Amino acid sequence: MESLLTADQRKLRDEVRAFVKDVPRQLLLDMDAGTAPYPRWFLEEAARRNLLGLRFPKKYGGRGLKWVDEIIALEEIGVLSTSLPCLYSLVSIVGEALTVFGTPEQCEQWLKPALAGKFAVAEALTEPRGGSDFFGAATRARREGDAWLLNGQKRFIVGAEGADYFFAYARTSDTAPPHESISSFIVERGPGVEVQHVYGLMGMRGGGTGRVYFRDARVPLDNLVGPENGGGTVFNQMMIPERMTSAAGAIGGGRAAIEIAARYADQRKAFGQKIRRFEGVSFKIADSITKLDAAGALVYAAAHAIDNGDDPGRVRRLVSEAKKFSTETGWEVINHAMQVMGGIGYTNVYPIERLLRDSRLLMIWTGTNEIMNLLIQHEYYRELGRPSLARDVEADAPGWELPDEKVYE
Numbered sequence: 001m002e003s004l005l006t007a008d009q010r011k012l013r014d015e016v017r018a019f020v021k022d023v024p025r026q027l028l029l030d031m032d033a034g035t036a037p038y039p040r041w042f043l044e045e046a047a048r049r050n051l052l053g054l055r056f057p058k059k060y061g062g063r064g065l066k067w068v069d070e071i072i073a074l075e076e077i078g079v080l081s082t083s084l085p086c087l088y089s090l091v092s093i094v095g096e097a098l099t100v101f102g103t104p105e106q107c108e109q110w111l112k113p114a115l116a117g118k119f120a121v122a123e124a125l126t127e128p129r130g131g132s133d134f135f136g137a138a139t140r141a142r143r144e145g146d147a148w149l150l151n152g153q154k155r156f157i158v159g160a161e162g163a164d165y166f167f168a169y170a171r172t173s174d175t176a177p178p179h180e181s182i183s184s185f186i187v188e189r190g191p192g193v194e195v196q197h198v199y200g201l202m203g204m205r206g207g208g209t210g211r212v213y214f215r216d217a218r219v220p221l222d223n224l225v226g227p228e229n230g231g232g233t234v235f236n237q238m239m240i241p242e243r244m245t246s247a248a249g250a251i252g253g254g255r256a257a258i259e260i261a262a263r264y265a266d267q268r269k270a271f272g273q274k275i276r277r278f279e280g281v282s283f284k285i286a287d288s289i290t291k292l293d294a295a296g297a298l299v300y301a302a303a304h305a306i307d308n309g310d311d312p313g314r315v316r317r318l319v320s321e322a323k324k325f326s327t328e329t330g331w332e333v334i335n336h337a338m339q340v341m342g343g344i345g346y347t348n349v350y351p352i353e354r355l356l357r358d359s360r361l362l363m364i365w366t367g368t369n370e371i372m373n374l375l376i377q378h379e380y381y382r383e384l385g386r387p388s389l390a391r392d393v394e395a396d397a398p399g400w401e402l403p404d405e406k407v408y409e
Contacts, residue, residue, distance in 0.1 A: 027039055032206060043091075047117025056115065060115055062115055070244075071244065074245055074252070075251050075252040077249065078249035078251060081256075081355055085252070087120075087158070089245035094111075097238055100234075101184075101230075102225050102226070122163035122167070123168075124160075124166040126155055127153065138171070139170040141219070148219040148221065148223075149217065151214055151215060154168065155211045160212050161210050167184065168184070168187045169183070172231075180232060182229065183224060183226070184234045184235075185219050187217055191217070195211070196213070199211075203357030203358035204357075204361050239319070243372075244303065244322065247299045247327065250331075251299065253355055253359050254333035257333060258289060258292070265340055281340050287336065292329060294329070298318070298325055302315070313379045313382050320375040323372055324376070327362035
């Protein structure tokens with residue numbers, strides 16, 4: 001994507017690369033080993049360099065940039081695998097809700113400190129009874145005097161162990177349709193909020209993933225984000241940063257893996273020559289970089305569509321395509337990298353095995369890729385049904401004027 005970047009974007013990319021280069025190797029090793037449960041330093045250092053929440057207004061501590069710029073940063077941070085990019089993205093995800101649906105006072109109170117690295121955030125979304133079935137949420141909030149009381153539990157919450165506050169969804173109506181019965185809240189860590197670290201994860205370690213229990217957690221009325229029972233609209237908006245950050249990060253992870261494999265193939269010899277000379281190896285490298293470039297183009301196109309305020313349905317389709325294709329591409333490319341490297345790639349001598357374990361989750365979270373397929377085809381059919389100035393190619397057939405042959409029922 002080099003040719004598409006402006007001078008300012010290249011400067012931003014280099015800033016992020018410098019930050020990524022300074023992340024201690026030992027931190028990554030400790031996180032994967034489970035001895036560093038939450039890397040607060042990483043967020044504080046990103047904030048010190050003014051690299052958190054790049055899209056948000058300068059008055060809150062952001063840089064006032066666009067989605068395309070954030071994608072550039074996320075791809076670079078993606079080479080750190082999955083946990084750190086996810087924690088980096090949480091500020092963008094929660095910040096989306098605050099800047100789009102929140103009040104200026106809420107942005108001052110919650111977003112500004114997060115961008116300054118003073119508050120760590122997490123999104124309390126998934127529940128034991130449902131992953132993709134968001135509107136089946138069972139966590140409830142009832143109004144009592146000057147506060148809401150939340151009761152329920154969330155699981156698979158990345159960043160839970162270190163979060164100072166949670167962006168949480170709860171049911172606030174028992175009579176409205178599911179998509180009109182959810183509200184969203186800022187819930188401070190404190191009385192009534194318990195975090196348990198209960199998971200042994202295949203990958204994605206060190207991100208502070210845990211289960212969160214709300215037991216009469218008292219939430220001030222001012223912490224309602226958006227209208228009461230308007231959480232469905234908030235959720236749909238939040239899926240843009242959820243999925244775009246996953247898509248961009250996946251490209252970075254895939255890029256890191258194939259670079260390692262390509263350098264290995266240019267040094268490792270077998271049968272008297274470098275293994276990159278064998279088509280079985282070189283074609284995997286070629287396929288990998290082609291698909292990474294294609295994924296990058298799709299992610300940047302989706303980012304431009306968001307920045308340009310395109311039709312919401314088209315944005316939803318492109319974002320879903322970007323998340324699906326990029327995460328599947330990242331997984332495939334890392335698998336290719338391991339195959340190129342052979343047995344040594346399956347060991348911890350190289351980070352390929354960690355990248356592989358981490359990348360598997362990307363096709364599951366923020367909406368499984370099967371859910372992405374549903375969204376993609378749904379939005380495509382909506383577009384297909386609209387009037388168009390394009391040529392109707394169906395008529396370009398000799399039998400076009402034989403209507404009795406076109407029987408659909």
